[in-house]
Amino acid sequence: KxxxxxxxxxxxxxxxxxxxxxxxxxxxxxxxxxxxxxxxxGLQFLFEYFSETQRNKGNFPGRFSGRQFSNSRSEMNVSxxxxxxxxxxxxxxxxxxxxSGANVLTFGAGSRLTVL
Amino acid sequence: xxxxxxSLFLSVREGDSSVINCTYTDSSSTYLYWYKQEPGxxxxxxxxxxxxxxxxxxxxxxxxxxxxxxxxxxxxxxTQTGDSAIYFCAENYGGxxxxxxxxxxxxxxxxx
Numbered sequence: 001k002x003x004x005x006x007x008x009x010x011x012x013x014x015x016x017x018x019x020x021x022x023x024x025x026x027x028x029x030x031x032x033x034x035x036x037x038x039x040x041x042g043l044q045f046l047f048e049y050f051s052e053t054q055r056n057k058g059n060f061p062g063r064f065s066g067r068q069f070s071n072s073r074s075e076m077n078v079s080x081x082x083x084x085x086x087x088x089x090x091x092x093x094x095x096x097x098x099x100s101g102a103n104v105l106t107f108g109a110g111s112r113l114t115v116l
Numbered sequence: 117x118x119x120x121x122x123s124l125f126l127s128v129r130e131g132d133s134s135v136i137n138c139t140y141t142d143s144s145s146t147y148l149y150w151y152k153q154e155p156g157x158x159x160x161x162x163x164x165x166x167x168x169x170x171x172x173x174x175x176x177x178x179x180x181x182x183x184x185x186x187x188x189x190x191x192x193x194x195t196q197t198g199d200s201a202i203y204f205c206a207e208n209y210g211g212x213x214x215x216x217x218x219x220x221x222x223x224x225x226x227x228x
Contacts, residue, residue, distance in 0.1 A: 033214045043218035056215045090158055102147045103214045107158035
């Protein structure tokens with residue numbers, strides 16, 4: 001069973017550009033969550049999608065956006081990049097049924113973004 | 117508020133037990149989790165515990181939960197060099213959601 005696939009694994013952008021990151025969840029998983037990991041702030045929740053709908057959003061500026069497609073694949077976009085957006089962006093998928101027990105998230109290896 | 121705290125670093129000798137501690141804040145959390153992150157990799161779920169349990173054992177891993185003090189610990193028996201990694205505890209914020217609040221992470225260094 002394939003795991004969570006994130007592309008690209010590494011990318012370098014300059015300030016002011018925008019970036020799109022992609023996440024393919026485990027087959028059959030309908031929920032996708034995104035997290036940002038930095039040395040200073042640690043792991044922070046960005047957003048969560050279930051059946052193409054944003055179910056939850058973290059405390060990030062509007063430059064951070066995402067979406068989920070009908071096949072459960074998800075993308076996140078960061079516009080007008082700032083130096084502080086340099087981070088490891090992690091995607092996680094789960095079956096996504098709420099109120100049904102432990103939310104077992106399976107994480108991808110991440111996309112490492114460097115903003116120069 | 118959302119604040120999950122862990123000690124930053126733990127060093128143990130191979131074969132000893134490791135105990136990683138965590139304090140959390142949200143009393144409505146239904147599940148608490150332990151994740152492991154190796155260099156250059158994503159997060160790997162190690163184990164989780166339901167909030168009405170005191171203890172859960174899973175092979176070399178033992179999780180203890182003190183709900184009154186909002187304290188969670190992970191004990192790794194017979195620690196191996198392959199256990200060297202960063203360990204994160206996490207809680208479900210507000211219960212029924214996939215939003216996890218992660219701790220600051222504990223770097224476990226296992227000396228041969």
